[in-house]
Amino acid sequence: MAHSxxxxxxxxxxxxxQYLLIGLALTLITLVELWVSYSGMPYGxxxxxxxxxxxxxxxxVVAYFMHLRFESSLMTKLFAGSFVLAALxxxxxxxxxxxxxxxxxxxNRIPPGxxxxxxxxxxxxxx
Amino acid sequence: MAHAPAVVHSGRHQTxxxxxxxxxxxxxxxxxxxxxxxxxxxxxxxxxxDVIARGVGPFAHLVVIGGEEQHGVLDIPLTSVSTFVLLxxxxxxxxxxxxxxxxxxxxxxxxxxxTIILGIGFLGFQVFEFRTFGAEGLNLxxxxxxxxxxxxxxxxxxxxxIGVLYLACLLAGSFRRTGLGPEAGHHVEIAGLYWHxxxxxxxxxxxxxxxxxx
Amino acid sequence: MATVAGTLAHQANTGVWSWxxxxxxxxxxxxxxxxxxxxxxxxxxxxLIIRTQLAVPYGNVVxxxxxxxxxxxxxxxxxxxxxxxxxxxxxxxLTPLMIGARDVAFPRLNALSYWTFLAGGLVLSSSFLFGxxxxxxxxxxxxLSSTQYAPDLGIDFYVVGLLTLGxxxxxxxxxxxxxxxxxxxxxxxxxxxxxxxxxxxxISFLLxxxxxxxTVALIQLLFDRQFGTHFFNAAEGGDPILWQHLFWVFGxxxxxxxxxxxxxxxxxxxxxFSRKPLFGYPAIVFSGIAIAFLGWAVxxxxxxxxGMGAVPRTIFAANTMIIGIPTGIKIFNWLxxxxxxxxxxNVSMSYAVSFIALFTIGGISGVMHASPPVDTxxxxxxxxxxxxxxxxxxxxxxxxxxxxxxxxxxxxxRFLDEKLGMVQFWxxxxxxxxxxxxxxxxxxxxxxxxxxxxxxxxxxxxWNMFETIGSFVLAASxxxxxWNFFTTMRxxxxxPNNPWGAPTLEWATTSPPPEHDFDVIPTVRARDPLWxxxxxxIEAPQPTGEHIHLPPPSYYPILIATGILLLTVAPLTHLAMxxxxxxxxxxxxxxWALEPTE
Numbered sequence: 001m002a003h004s005x006x007x008x009x010x011x012x013x014x015x016x017x018q019y020l021l022i023g024l025a026l027t028l029i030t031l032v033e034l035w036v037s038y039s040g041m042p043y044g045x046x047x048x049x050x051x052x053x054x055x056x057x058x059x060x061v062v063a064y065f066m067h068l069r070f071e072s073s074l075m076t077k078l079f080a081g082s083f084v085l086a087a088l089x090x091x092x093x094x095x096x097x098x099x100x101x102x103x104x105x106x107x108n109r110i111p112p113g114x115x116x117x118x119x120x121x122x123x124x125x126x127x
Numbered sequence: 128m129a130h131a132p133a134v135v136h137s138g139r140h141q142t143x144x145x146x147x148x149x150x151x152x153x154x155x156x157x158x159x160x161x162x163x164x165x166x167x168x169x170x171x172x173x174x175x176x177d178v179i180a181r182g183v184g185p186f187a188h189l190v191v192i193g194g195e196e197q198h199g200v201l202d203i204p205l206t207s208v209s210t211f212v213l214l215x216x217x218x219x220x221x222x223x224x225x226x227x228x229x230x231x232x233x234x235x236x237x238x239x240x241x242t243i244i245l246g247i248g249f250l251g252f253q254v255f256e257f258r259t260f261g262a263e264g265l266n267l268x269x270x271x272x273x274x275x276x277x278x279x280x281x282x283x284x285x286x287x288x289i290g291v292l293y294l295a296c297l298l299a300g301s302f303r304r305t306g307l308g309p310e311a312g313h314h315v316e317i318a319g320l321y322w323h324x325x326x327x328x329x330x331x332x333x334x335x336x337x338x339x340x341x
Numbered sequence: 342m343a344t345v346a347g348t349l350a351h352q353a354n355t356g357v358w359s360w361x362x363x364x365x366x367x368x369x370x371x372x373x374x375x376x377x378x379x380x381x382x383x384x385x386x387x388x389l390i391i392r393t394q395l396a397v398p399y400g401n402v403v404x405x406x407x408x409x410x411x412x413x414x415x416x417x418x419x420x421x422x423x424x425x426x427x428x429x430x431x432x433x434x435l436t437p438l439m440i441g442a443r444d445v446a447f448p449r450l451n452a453l454s455y456w457t458f459l460a461g462g463l464v465l466s467s468s469f470l471f472g473x474x475x476x477x478x479x480x481x482x483x484x485l486s487s488t489q490y491a492p493d494l495g496i497d498f499y500v501v502g503l504l505t506l507g508x509x510x511x512x513x514x515x516x517x518x519x520x521x522x523x524x525x526x527x528x529x530x531x532x533x534x535x536x537x538x539x540x541x542x543x544i545s546f547l548l549x550x551x552x553x554x555x556t557v558a559l560i561q562l563l564f565d566r567q568f569g570t571h572f573f574n575a576a577e578g579g580d581p582i583l584w585q586h587l588f589w590v591f592g593x594x595x596x597x598x599x600x601x602x603x604x605x606x607x608x609x610x611x612x613x614f615s616r617k618p619l620f621g622y623p624a625i626v627f628s629g630i631a632i633a634f635l636g637w638a639v640x641x642x643x644x645x646x647x648g649m650g651a652v653p654r655t656i657f658a659a660n661t662m663i664i665g666i667p668t669g670i671k672i673f674n675w676l677x678x679x680x681x682x683x684x685x686x687n688v689s690m691s692y693a694v695s696f697i698a699l700f701t702i703g704g705i706s707g708v709m710h711a712s713p714p715v716d717t718x719x720x721x722x723x724x725x726x727x728x729x730x731x732x733x734x735x736x737x738x739x740x741x742x743x744x745x746x747x748x749x750x751x752x753x754x755r756f757l758d759e760k761l762g763m764v765q766f767w768x769x770x771x772x773x774x775x776x777x778x779x780x781x782x783x784x785x786x787x788x789x790x791x792x793x794x795x796x797x798x799x800x801x802x803x804w805n806m807f808e809t810i811g812s813f814v815l816a817a818s819x820x821x822x823x824w825n826f827f828t829t830m831r832x833x834x835x836x837p838n839n840p841w842g843a844p845t846l847e848w849a850t851t852s853p854p855p856e857h858d859f860d861v862i863p864t865v866r867a868r869d870p871l872w873x874x875x876x877x878x879i880e881a882p883q884p885t886g887e888h889i890h891l892p893p894p895s896y897y898p899i900l901i902a903t904g905i906l907l908l909t910v911a912p913l914t915h916l917a918m919x920x921x922x923x924x925x926x927x928x929x930x931x932x933w934a935l936e937p938t939e
Contacts, residue, residue: 016225023218027211034207037338047339054334058327065221066323072146075154082158085550085637086165093586096641096653097173142523148446152519155549159511163553166587170561173583181578268569271578278564296931
C-alpha cells in the first residue's frame, strides 16, 4: 500500500486508508443497528431507525466502494432510477396486500371449510 | 493498427457518453437486479403477517399465539458475524480494484484471494443456517416464511456463489503470462461492482428479515 | 488453447458455419427475422385451427384439452416468439445503421441473445410434440398452474421456456441500451435520434426493468411445482393473487414492448412518404417516454375483478386513462405529419396509415376497459379478445409489415413487388377487420373467451362463421407475402442507396450495406441528416482507405446457448442435466473472455 503514492492514479477514487476507515464506519453502523434491534424502543421508531441506518450503509457502499460518486452522472441516474422504481413497486404491492389485510378482504380468501385463523399478536420487543 | 473513430466492440475506445461500454452494461444490469430482489423481498413481506396469523410455525421471530410464546428460528448474533464477513469482503474487493488500477499485481491477487475466502465463509454460514433451520422443522413447504425466506436468501447465496466463481476466474486469469492484460483495472472494477451489489442486497435483507422484530 | 481455437479466419463469409459463428448485427437481424416469421406462421396455423373449431356450434375439430393448449400456445408463440423477435430483428439490423456505427456494443452478446432465443422458442414449441402443451392461457393464473390441476409437463415447458426467453431478451436489451447511448455518430445528439431508435431505447429499458418480476414469479411457480413450496396455494397459506400481481407488473410494460416498435416504424415511414419532416418530434419522443413511465403504474387494471377494493381500483383506473393522453398525442402527430404533405401511397405507406386507424380502434376499446364497472362487464369476454387483437395484429403486425416493405430494399437490395404488395395489404386490412371487429359485438352479447365450443341459438353462429372466413383471408394475405418474398429474392438486386429519398443515416450506405456498414462514419448536422446535407449541398465524405477493424466470428455464443438449452430442459427431464450444462456454460464464458477481439 505504501507504494501507491508513487503511481499515477488511473481512476478517481480514494486511498486504501480511507477505504479501511469506511469499512470501519460500516461495521460501527452495523453494531448500532444490532443495538437498536435489541433496544426495545417503540416499534415504529425502531423500524424507522433501522431503515435509515441501512439506507446510509447502502448509499456509502454505492457511492464510495462502487465509485458511483466519481463516475458520470448518467450511471447514477440509471441506477437510482431503477432502484426508485423497484422501491415504488414494492410499496405498491405491500399497500395492495396489507390494505387487504386491514380491511378484512383477504380473510374472505381463506378457502371454504377452513376456519378463520386465531387472532395473533407480535410483541414489540421480540428477541 | 489505425484507430477508426468507431471501433465498437471494446470499451476502451471513445464513446458518446464518455463511459465505458462494459461498465454501463453492468450498472444497468444491477438496476435490473434491483427489481429482481425487490420482488423477492416484497414476496417475503407480503406473507410476513399472514404466516403469524395462520399460526403454523416455525416463525422468524418470537411470537405469541393463543397466549403461548413461540421462539423464532433466526439466530441474529450468528448472522451478524456472517454479515460482518460479507462486509469485510467488500473492503478487500475495493483493495483488489485499487491494486489492479494502480498496477500492483501482488496486492490485487492477495485481495482477490481474501475476497474469495470471505465469500466462501459467508456461504458456509448460510449452509450452516439452512441446515439448522431444517433440523428445527422449517422447510420450503412448511409455511410461507420457509418458502419466501429460503428462496430470497437462497438466491442471494447463489449470487454470492456466482461472484466467487467470477472472482476465482479473474484470479486464475491473473496468473497467465500476460496477467489480466492492459485492461486489468477495468475487469476487476466491473467484477467489484457486481460483488458490492451483492453486499448491499445483503444489507437490505439483514435489516428487513433479521433486525426488524415481529 | 481456447485462445487460438476461438479465432476464426475472416474469409469464410458464406455457408452454414459462417451463419452459426456470425457476430454481424445484420446477419443476426436476418436470423431473428426469419426465425420469428416462421414462428409467426406456426402461430397463425394454431389460430386457423382455433377459428375452424369455432366456425360452427358444437365444432369437433379438436377436443377441449387440445383447444386449451392451442389458445395458450397461440398467445405465447405470437407474443414471445413472433412479435417481440420481429421487433428485435429490426433493432438488430437497423440500430447501428441508423446511429452511424459499425456494429452493436457487444457483438458476441448479440449472437448469444439470438441463440438463447432460439433455444427457448424450440423448447416452448416442442411441448406440442410431447402432447403436453401448457393449457393455462398466456397469463397462466394460479391455481390452474398447480400440480393439482396441471399434473403434466405443460406448465413446466411454460416456466422454463419463458425463463430462457427472458434471459435472451435481457441480454439483447442491455446490449441495445448501451449501443444507443454510447455508439452514436459524431453530432448525433439524443434529440436528433430517429424516433425508431428512441423507441428501441425505451423498449430496452422496459425490458431491463420489467423482466425481473416475471422471473421471480416464474421461479416461485417452479418451486411450487418442483420443490413443494406453496406460494400460490391458498390452502397452505399462499396467495394466487400474488402471481397475478407479479405477472402483470411485467405484463403491462410488455404490452408497450410489443407496440412501441411499430410506433417507431410508422414514425419513420410517414415523414418519408409525406415528404415532410415528422410533425412534433419532441412531443412524440416525450409521449413515448411518458407511456413507458405510466406503463408501470397501471398493471392492476388487468385485475379489477379480483376484489382489490375501491381505492386501488380508482388509482389504477385513473392512471390507465391518463395513458390515453400521450397515446393521443402520438396519433395527432402522425396525422399532422401527413397533413399538407405530398403523399405517396405505396404499400409501406398504406400499412403505416392503416396502422393509425386500426391501432386507434384498439386504443379506444382499451380506454373503455380502464373504467372498472365497464371492465367488470368485459372481463373474460370476446370484447377483450377484440381489443388485444386490434392492438397486436392491427397495430404491431401492421406496423411491422410497413417496416418490412420500407426497409426491404436496404436489407436485401431488392424491392418487394408493389402490385402483389397492394393485394396483400388489402387482404390484410379486410382480414383484420373481418376477423376481429365482430368480436366486439360477440363479447358484448356475452360470448366468453377461451370456450372451445358454444351452443346454437345464442346469436353467436353468424359472426363466428364470418370471423373464421376473415381469418382465412388473413392467412391468404400472409401466403401472398411469402410468395412475394420468395419471388423477389430470385431477382437481381437493383436498389440504389436511398430509393425513397429518406432522411436517416441507414440510407447513406449501399443497399444492402457492406459488412462494415459505412466506409466513413457519417457526421450528423441536423435531425434529418440526409435531407440537411442534400439541402445544404454537403457531399458525402470520400472513403479514406483506412483499415476498418471488425470483430472476428465466434462459436462461443452458440456453445453457451447450448449449455443454456441443457439447463432449460433440466426441470423437464432430470435435474442431473445441470451437471452437464454448467461446465459447458463456464467453459464457454472462459473461452469467450480470453478470445481476442482485436
